[in-house]
Amino acid sequence: MAHRLPFALFVVMTLLPAVPQRAVAEEDDPFETARIHLQKGRYEEALEAYDELARTKENAVRVPLGKGRVFQALGELEKAAEQLSAARTADARSAQATARLAEIRFLQANYAAAEQLAAAALKLDGRHPLAKIVLADVQTETGRLQEAGENYHWFVRFYNRQQPNDAETLLLVARGTLQYARWSSASQIFNFALNTLCPDALKADKQSWQAYHVSGNLLLEKYNRAQAIPEFKQALAINPQAVPVLVSLGQAALQQYDLNGAAEYADRALKTNPHSVPALNLKTDVSIANGQLTAALKTIDKSLKVNPHEQRTLARQAALDRKSTRLNSSHVVISYAAFCLKKKKNSHKPPH
Secondary structure (H helix, E strand, O other), X not given: OOOOOOHHHHHHHHOOOOOOOEOOOOOOOHHHHHHHHHHOOOHHXXXXXXXXXOOOHHHOOHHHHHHHHHHHHOOOHHHHHHHHHHHHHHOOOOHHHHHHHHHHHHHOOOHHHHHHHHHHHHHHOOOOHHHHHHHHHHHHHOOOHHHHHHHHHHHHHXXXXXXXXXXXXXXXXXXXXXXXXXXXXXXXXXXXXXXXXXXXXXXXXXXXXXXXXXXXXXXXXXXXXXXXXXXXXXXXXHOOOOHHHHHHXXXXXXXXXXXXXXXXXXXXXXXXXXXXXXHHHHHHHHHHHOOOHHHHHHHHHHHHHHOOOOHHHHHHHHHHOHHHHHOOHHHHHHHHHHHHHHHHHHHOOOOX
């Protein structure tokens, strides 16, 4: 894509103050109590709190939205989908419930349903950021990179016009703008996400371990491991069971060839969410590095049962191949690395 974002635009944006949304938790708000349980990884307590709130008829949408998040964190995607369907039944015009269900269908590799639901959410609310990110992700996975790039670029304009100040929206803006930046070489966006969006998200919600995770991943992506690891540790201080953070720490360990550390993080992640595809992929990589190719293939099979179209899992499968169990493990690692580099070069950059 030829789109370029003027640097001055982000200079102006960084000067705009963020308005905290959850500077102080409302202890007398039972929904906030349930949300904090979720953010801190106390999933059983969160479900109990939401079940208590379900006794009130007026909570017919908010309760399943909350329970859906809990089930998603645990990898129980179909249970999450059932909750979100119930929320849509209670309020057919809930853009949030529709977009959240789109996200679940995307994670299940049901791309047709995810796209339909994202489009439906955008009809209800044309500026719904979650629906927009799901639509862009579907387009990426199905090879429509030009359309996906335009939808990721949408987040730049959305931020400029709306100036969101809640943590969840700020982090969705980070996701969208960062993907746009990777594809368009708009390097100033990386600094903006790291120095403005993530800190503003934490100002809005001090329980947002996701903000530390985004900044840590970005630092790791830019080969700044020394600063990335403390960000991940900060995230775990909030939620010791945050599966995405455990996976990122495992990937960081693997980069240093700390196979025991990587394996430990993979196991911790899978204990919380046995169906986490990134955690399963991490476990596969550890097995490959240890020369345990049969074990790697078994883990790949588990991952593909969750998402049969996940490109990174399929890349590992292609590199290993059933016949590759007869090969030396170093050959497989070299084959896998070459395959990923070729795939990244040819498939992960949208056409100009």
